[in-house]
Amino acid sequence: HLVFQVSESDRLSYVGNNFGSGVMKCNSLCRYFVGVLNQDSGQMEVYNAEIFNMQPLLAQLGSIVVPMSVLMTAPVQPPLQSSACWVLFETVSVEQEQASWVLLHCLQLSPCSVPLQMDLCIEAFGTSRQKRALSSRRMNAVGSDVLSSAVTKAATNVIDAKGVTALIQDMAQDDVQNISVFLPPCNEDADKPENVYKFEDILSPAEYEALRVPAAAFANITAEELAKKSEDRSHCCFVLEELKFLPAEERSRDHKARCLWFLDTLIKFSYLKVIKKKHPMGPECPHIISRKLMKNFTSLTYNNGSVQNLISASMKAKIAAYVIALALHINNFQTDLTLLQNDLKLQESRMLDIARALRLRISKAKGLPGLENDSNHKLGTLSLPLPVPKAPGGQRKRKKMN
16 A cells, blocks of 8 residues: 655655665565563563655655655746746656656745755755755855945944044045155155155166166167167167167266166066066076065965965066156156056056056157157156145945946
């Protein structure tokens, strides 16, 4: 005879039967018994028993119970002409004692019912790993309404204590201080532009002297060599442009050649990501310059069991700041920011943020040699008195949304 067995616990209900494909494969030649011990009399009563494979019940349709395996096979989209879901339900034809599939209609499932039922099933029958993940997710879950109310209350208390204007000023000052860490030392009380960012803070006397030998190639360059370098693009565009206007006076020519050689090396150094060589800029680069680049323009990182020198985004911004400061000394404290931006491979907004942090005045290029008809180039000018520092991005215009 066919038997359904139903049992309940505090969390779930279970059902089993002795027919169909889900029945346990037990030896039909064996009989099973259950013994019940009477503790008062010390005698055991033995009863006939049958083994059932109990399955959890997770949803209910009238008097029919739908197990989890049914919910897992439910289609994602409901029928077009009905708001209810169609599910496949495994039932049994009692007359034929074999499994068949039928479609049941009008099972209403809320959006959260399936995830909740999955959690209950994992809690009851999941593996240890699934249970740990479920427990961790429940512990880390915070109600959105609770979090929102807590944030709103904290923000209200801060605003009431300091005021909106003071908070905006603090945020702007914090942004300026964060980016100023990567800028050359600034002398705000300088009486001349050349004293705002002192040349000695960019290149020390020893470093400047070490550049004499490698920079001689720039100081003695001929028109044919310059044309070949321009064709090969072996140096950055800013340097190639400035080499066209080297002074005739020997001392000034040597000074500009040294500055251009170091600026070109600094820009090429910014292209690297992880420094793996002891002399990344080649043997022609003086040891004191290589040490300066590694010490001042890289950050240490630990990877694969070893310490490496990395040129991070912040270090690249620092290189850009020193490049701009050196270009100002080369070009009488007015320089083409767009040319440097292209050489450094930075976005224009990032380059302008760094220029404003350096207290430069930004304008469009007009009337400069080679830029008379180019209004897309941005010029940076260092002049006194220095403008008030502003937070990065404070002067950008927001795009209109259609």
